[in-house]
Amino acid sequence: MSTPSPSTSPSTSSPSTPTTGSFRGLSDVRLVGRQVWYEQLSFWLNPLGAFFTLGFSVIFLVLLGAIAGNAKIGSGYGSVKLVQYYLPSFTAYAIMAACFTVLAQTLVNRREMGLLKRLRLSPVPTWSLLSAVFLSTMIIALLQVGILLAVGTLGFGDYLPAHGAAFVLTIVVGMFSFTALGIGMSTLVPNADASGPMVSIVFFLLLAFSGLYFPIKPGSTLANISGYFPVRHLITALLASFNLPSGANPWAWHDLLVMAIWGVGGVFVAIRRWRWAPRRG
């Protein structure tokens, strides 16, 4: 978009005659880093919000893991403990919670508060400020995944992904897809009051029917329906990287492809419907 100007000394004020392009010593890329820091600051300055954002998936994992005990799952997964299933499924939950739910609500709230409009009217390129929001969201998602893996391993035994590279790729594709969908979703929510209910219902319905709490038998009606949506594919791809069901191909290309297509769809909706100003009245 624009390149950093090489010779702006700190004391020079901006030119009084119109100039094109960039004028700052601080490059736009460094600006992204600075902005990510402020995004993180804002997140951690609200400890209660931070706790619930980060903690929900862990609390669920621990609770459901404790309830399940040594129960085994059926549905063609063989002799596997339910807890082993929950670690990958709640990793999917964590990614979707951070990238989709929290991001969509954040964007709606900021739009309706007028923060996006003010951002638009600042002299720095908008892409740098928005990409900082997305990057910050991904940091939170990765942090959650890290905590889940730590809790899963320390609390329930050695349940790390069987195929690390496939796990990482799935996380990356999942974060892209659900970040894009979160942005797209934010453009469909008309106002801040509707954002909580609208986003949550999509989130919990999709998760429940995609096999968050219980394995879904491949080929069943539920599996076929939820197979149209991206959540099911994030869960099965993560399960595959944990070698679930046993012998599954860790490189779940089909799942990754479906997620990517949804992600592109999210980008498309976001570009078509994006708005900076609050919807008033």
Add this chain to the structure above:
Amino acid sequence: MPAVSVRHLAKSYGDKQAVRDVSFDVEKGDVFALLGPNGAGKTTTIEILEGFRDRSGGEVETLGVDPADRSTQRWLRSRIGVVLQELAVEPYYSVRQVLSRNAGYYPSPRPVPEVIALIGLEEKADDRVKTLSGGQQRRLDVGLGIIGNPELLFLDEPTTGLDPSGRRDTWDLIRQLTSLGTTVMLTTHYMDEVEALADRVAVLNNAEIVAAGTPTSIGGRDSSEVTIRFLLPEGTTVSDLPVTVDSLEQGLVEIRTGDELRLLHELTGWALEHDHVLTGLSVVRLTLEDVYLHLTRDAAEPSEKAIK
């Protein structure tokens, strides 16, 4: 060169005309007010001047450049400050943190402590934004508008929703900024705000400018005309009166005249002679409110339904 120059500006959304043939100049150093009811086109006009919205027609220059020109937009945005209708402040940062963050967006920002002093939040500098009162948040909001050291500050209804002391504080702050040389363009639907702050005012109604001038001269305020009002005495009609009436609403007679001495003499003479009482008799020079209500009367109904 004026700070803002607008010629025959037009903007339509679909078949709805939000702004029609609007022209005015904002001189450097002035406080210019766009006054008008909700839905008159104030925000649309100001958004076009900021470069936030594209226009449908006409010529616009903000600080000498076309705000819609993408090649100079970044330069322009470093020279203007914007305060929106919404209180756009994030709740969890401290006052100092949020000002420092936004200072980093500008090539030559005002020093953060200077802005904190200007907006009078020294004692709140390290408090969370969410603990500030409405008036304090608005002042911080203005602080964010001036952190880039703008030549030109846009204020979109800066005191809507504030209590009286919050409004006074905001006015004082705006006066301080203009004394430092900042040009201010504001929208408002408060007459007292215009009287308190503006050097020049344009009244926008139904997408058009219906009057423009200084607050003291607009709409013929500086002419010697006065308004005489009284209740029509019982048992009489307007045609019984010895004078010409300008309007009659629910028994309230209104007469505008430049020759009040003679007219009052005739009127009171008539009343004494026929033993009538002129209840509520008053003689007032036009207030800005009179002018405004007169100018915007036609559109009072549709503006209720118009989109905000």
